[in-house]
Amino acid sequence: MDKKTQQCIKMLRDLVSDVQGAPFPGPDLKPELYEIWYEHAQRAAVQCFEYLNANFPEEQKELDKTINKLFK
Numbered sequence: 001m002d003k004k005t006q007q008c009i010k011m012l013r014d015l016v017s018d019v020q021g022a023p024f025p026g027p028d029l030k031p032e033l034y035e036i037w038y039e040h041a042q043r044a045a046v047q048c049f050e051y052l053n054a055n056f057p058e059e060q061k062e063l064d065k066t067i068n069k070l071f072k
Helices: 003-020 031-055 057-070
Strands: none
Touching: 003 031, 031 057
C-alpha cells in the first residue's frame, strides 16, 4: 500500500472516530461539550475532503459528474 493511501485511511479513521464519539443529545448535555465535539468532527471532515480533492482528483471529477446528474 502506498503512502498516500495509508495517510488517507488514517484520516478517514480519525474522522469516523470523531463522529462515533459524538455526545449523546439530552438534557444533561452542556453546549460547550457539543461545541468541542462539533469542532473536532468538522476539522477532521474538512481535512479529509481537502486531502481527497488534492490527492485523488480523478475520483473527485467522477463524483462531481454523478452529483450533477442527480440535479438535471
